[in-house]
Structure formats: C-alpha cells, structure tokens
Amino acid sequence: MQFGYSEECLAHDPGSRHPETPDRLRAIRERLKKKHGVEYVEPDPATIDTIAAVHDREYIESVDEFCAEGGGNWDPDTTAVEESWDAIRRSAGSACWAADTALEGEDGRSTPFSIGRPPGHHAVVDDAMGFCFVNNVAVAAQHAIDSNDDVERVAIVDWDVHHGNGTQDIFYDDGDVFFASIHEEGLYPGTGAIDEIGTGDGNGTTMNVPMPAGTDELGYLAAIDGPLTEALESFDPDLLLISAGFDAHRHDPISRIRLPTEAYALMTDRFRTIADETDAALAFVLEGGYGLEVLADSVALVHETFDGREPIEPDGDVSDDAASVIEDVREAHGLID
Numbered sequence: 603m604q605f606g607y608s609e610e611c612l613a614h615d616p617g618s619r620h621p622e623t624p625d626r627l628r629a630i631r632e633r634l635k636k637k638h639g640v641e642y643v644e645p646d647p648a649t650i651d652t653i654a655a656v657h658d659r660e661y662i663e664s665v666d667e668f669c670a671e672g673g674g675n676w677d678p679d680t681t682a683v684e685e686s687w688d689a690i691r692r693s694a695g696s697a698c699w700a701a702d703t704a705l706e707g708e709d710g711r712s713t714p715f716s717i718g719r720p721p722g723h724h725a726v727v728d729d730a731m732g733f734c735f736v737n738n739v740a741v742a743a744q745h746a747i748d749s750n751d752d753v754e755r756v757a758i759v760d761w762d763v764h765h766g767n768g769t770q771d772i773f774y775d776d777g778d779v780f781f782a783s784i785h786e787e788g789l790y791p792g793t794g795a796i797d798e799i800g801t802g803d804g805n806g807t808t809m810n811v812p813m814p815a816g817t818d819e820l821g822y823l824a825a826i827d828g829p830l831t832e833a834l835e836s837f838d839p840d841l842l843l844i845s846a847g848f849d850a851h852r853h854d855p856i857s858r859i860r861l862p863t864e865a866y867a868l869m870t871d872r873f874r875t876i877a878d879e880t881d882a883a884l885a886f887v888l889e890g891g892y893g894l895e896v897l898a899d900s901v902a903l904v905h906e907t908f909d910g911r912e913p914i915e916p917d918g919d920v921s922d923d924a925a926s927v928i929e930d931v932r933e934a935h936g937l938i939d
Contacts, residue, residue: 762847765794821924
C-alpha cells in the first residue's frame with residue numbers, strides 16, 4: 603500500500619494542548635515501520651486553482667495571508683502557524699495524489715492512503731472550522747472529475763465519528779458526487795440528520811447515518827451492508843474516496859462510539875468489495891483520530907487488510923437503536939421494499 607506523506611505536514615502545529623497534533627502522523631509512521639509493503643510518496647502541493655474549484659478563492663487567499671502573518675486562532679478550535687499554509691497545500695495535494703494514483707495504478711487500480719494533515723472534512727466553501735482549513739477529500743473529488751475524462755461520478759464515504767459537514771456543504775446540490783457519513787448523533791458539529799439528503803441536482807446523493815452513542819461495529823456493518831451498499835451500487839461511482847477518521851474507536855478520547863480496532867479492517871474489506879463490484883477506483887484520505895496508539899493501530903490494520911489479512915467477523919445482534927436509525931435511513935432514501 604502506498605502512503606502519501608510529507609514532512610511539511612508536521613510543521614502545522616496548533617499547540618501542545620491541541621488534539622490535532624503532529625504526533626498523529628509520527629505515531630502512524632512508527633507503527634507502519636513494523637509492516638512490509640509500505641511505500642511512501644511525497645505528493646506535490648495542491649495549487650490555488652485546484653483548491654478554488656471547491657472553495658471560495660477570496661477565502662483561500664485569506665487563509666494564505668492569515669498564515670503569512672503568523673497565524674493564531676482562526677476560531678477557538680482551528681489554529682495555524684506561519685508554516686501551516688504549506689502543510690494545508692500539501693495535505694490537499696496528497697488527497698489529489700491518492701485520487702490520481704487510484705485511477706492510474708497498475709491495471710487501472712491501486713489503493714493509496716493520504717496521511718496528510720491538517721484534516722479537511724469540516725471546512726466549508728468559505729470558512730475553516732473543526733481543525734480544518736481546506737476540505738482535502740472534496741478537493742480530490744473535484745480534481746478527479748475535472749482532470750480525468752473517464753471520471754463522471756465520485757462517491758465519498760466518511761466514517762469519521764464527526765459528521766463531514768464541510769464535504770456535505772460543498773456537494774449538497776451536486777449530482778455528480780455522492781456523499782455518505784456514518785457518525786455519532788449529536789456530536790460536533792451537530793449536522794448530519796437523516797433528512798439531509800441533498801437538494802436540486804443533488805437530491806438523494808447525500809446519505810447520513812447518525813448513530814446513537816454506544817453503537818458498536820455490528821451497527822456500523824449493518825448500515826454498510828444495507829443502505830450504504832444499495833446506494834453506492836445504484837450511484838455506480840468511478841472513484842470511491844474514504845474520509846478515514848479513526849475517532850469512532852472505543853478508546854478514542856473524544857467520542858462515544860464503541861468500535862474496536864478490528865472494525866476498521868471489516869469496513870475496509872466491505873468498501874473494497876463495493877469498489878470491486880462497481881468497478882470504482884478506491885483511495886483513503888486521513889481525517890480525525892486522536893488516541894495516538896489506536897489511531898496508528900487502525901491505520902496499520904487498513905494496510906494489513908490490503909496485504910492479505912482476513913478480517914474477523916463479529917458475533918451478536920445489532921442494537922435496537924442502531925437498527926431503528928438504519929431503517930429510517932432506508933425510508934428517507936426510498937429503499938423500503
């Protein structure tokens with residue numbers, strides 16, 4: 603598995619007490635030292651034009667100026683230093699590299715993983731929020747459509763514990779991009795209700811699965827095996843991008859979803875199968891994950907799954923609360939038999 607990585611992403615330093623620390627990437631790299639078949643690629647930074655395909659240009663220029671003047675607090679959660687602008691462009695460029703590599707790999711298919719930072723899925727068209735300045739996965743999706751004649755439709759699945767409000771915002775009325783988010787209900791930023799399904803040309807191309815606190819891997823897998831698979835197969839994407847946050851882990855410090863590490867192998871395997879069945883290229887883009895050890899272990903398990911490790915299926919039943927959410931999602935998207 604190839605990993606997009608740049609040392610410049612370490613220079614974005616929000617401060618020693620901030621959860622989105624450069625140590626996140628250091629922990630991942632240290633854990634991957636124990637694995638074979640790991641290759642690192644340093645992608646080019648994204649250009650302003652590429653970023654401006656999904657973000658307001660004046661906003662992007664203001665972020666550049668903000669960093670050039672030394673940074674500080676954009677808002678209480680989202681902080682930058684002078685070096686952050688280079689990291690922001692590298693992180694977005696790494697996501698574009700992942701999309702390009704997936705589409706142009708051996709036999710037309712490879713599975714890259716962009717481990718850039720800062721993360722991106724909370725960044726909306728014209729503002730930063732939630733640790734995010736540029737929406738990396740959205741930039742990559744639009745870049746794939748704009749630069750590749752064979753790409754007409756892109757699907758993004760966000761399994762970060764927080765709703766990917768920025769990605770939803772950018773593509774909410776766009777029928778060429780399907781966005782799905784499995785997240786903890788009621789958690790920051792408070793968006794991602796079941797009835798948020800898109801508008802205009804994008805009506806039906808947004809799917810939200812807001813899981814109740816305490817949901818385990820059985821609930822997540824039921825959502826993936828049910829409405830998510832049906833919707834993705836119907837949409838038939840040319841490229842499937844995973845907004846891969848790892849903060850739904852039961853040992854992550856800032857969430858109440860109860861996924862074990864093995865869940866990330868199981869979800870990876872599920873989406874690999876969906877990509878195979880829809881003949882879609884597949885790539886991963888890092889989002890959140892703030893328990894360093896479990897973050898590193900979970901990323902490593904994604905790699906191991908592609909390296910031939912068979913995921914271990916869980917036993918048990920889906921909770922009534924999770925099953926109710928899944929049924930409501932099916933109804934909202936007209937998937938009820």
